[in-house]
Amino acid sequence: MMRQASKMILGQGLPSLPTRTRAVVVGAGKPRMYHERVVDHYSNPRNVGSFDKKDPNVGTGLVGAPACGDVMKLQIRVDDESGKIVDACFKTFGCGSAIASSSVVTEWVKGKQMEEVLSIKNTEIAKHLSLPPVKLHCSMLAEDAIKAAVKDYETKRAKSNSIEEAAPVKKAADA
């Protein structure tokens, strides 16, 4: 299951340093590689998957970086009463840094309050993964994704609340 899931996200396997992301720093002696945390998230993906979009407890954030052809979907399941995020999953098509960024975010948000996760900054993600400058936009994408997911959930909730409010009024009108 995990294998299949990882294949879904990751294609044929770790593209050993795709040319786009490889940067050989002349003079420093060492070629710039993916940080081991990025490799870890890539080889051992966690929280890959999908929730039902229509589920009222689920918020879905769908963002993309068109210049590199990346798409990121991040979903959260929120407990209505406590406002706590009980579960999170992601699906990202793009480079290893983008996948790792979204994976890290799903790990971080579990068990947190919705308002709390809004303060997750891309700089924290980038630092955690030691992202090189050229990949910083991947962490920004992940920040955008979690914000979009929260926003989506709140929009849904507001809609359903307004429907609930309208219904009793209607009943009263009918009566």
Place this chain on the structure above:
Amino acid sequence: MWKKKLYASKPSSTILLRTTELAKIQSPNSVSHKNTPILNPLLQISASYSSSPPFVREIEGEFFATAGGLFFGGSRFHKKNVNLFVKKKNSFCSESQSAEKLQCWNCDATTDGTTPFLVCQACRSVQPVNHSIDYFQILGVERKFNIEVDELEGKYKDWQKKLHPDLVHSKSQREREYAAEQSARVIDAYRTLMDPLSRAIYILKLENVVVDEEERITDPELLAEILELREAVEDAEDTQALNQIKAQIQEKMQYWCNSFEDAFLNKKYDDALGSIQRITYYKSAKEELVKKL
């Protein structure tokens, strides 16, 4: 004796013809180095284009010729004044600023403007890279999106015959460096124009419309479509299914390429950028698909 020898070698013969005239006029310095009479007049030629008069007076330093070209020693020399100029410094020219007369660094011939000035027509020496010559000019095609890619290969190879570093062994160090740069630029030009996406991005860049590398979007329709497409590619079981999807992607890319062209011709650059976004997404989907095949 050495005069005869120099006459025999083609490139410098033109220089020699001009310099011998000047050598008669001017009295060479007392330096006994055999190349001096030639060097002095050459300096005069370049000095006449120099922007700083004091340079002319400082020609008393040592001269020595190296295998690569002319080098001038002497502590009074400022290196920047030593360059033999590619472009005429036109203080007297009545031509407009934009139409710069390009001049060969080697033989001072001016270009006739019909072919891109990568190699001098007269003395066949390689010129330094001039970034104002764009890729379309280098490969001799019209600046538009829908070019004939078949034409590109021939022109690319023609240039490489003249510019490729492997073919300029006999030339000076300086010229070999120029050749390496020019050759690399021609390769860039060819690669950029061959691929529709990079061609589209480049043609917009020439209009000063730059694709933002870090832009993020939230368009739900587009993203949902791409997500679905990527999932389909990942889920595809066999080659047949993959080829089907590939055909669909090709179709869509063609559609959006056409859409780009329309937008570009009508100067609707926002729409053009939108088309580029879609083409980029389809291209990356196709790359993943091809990996699976």
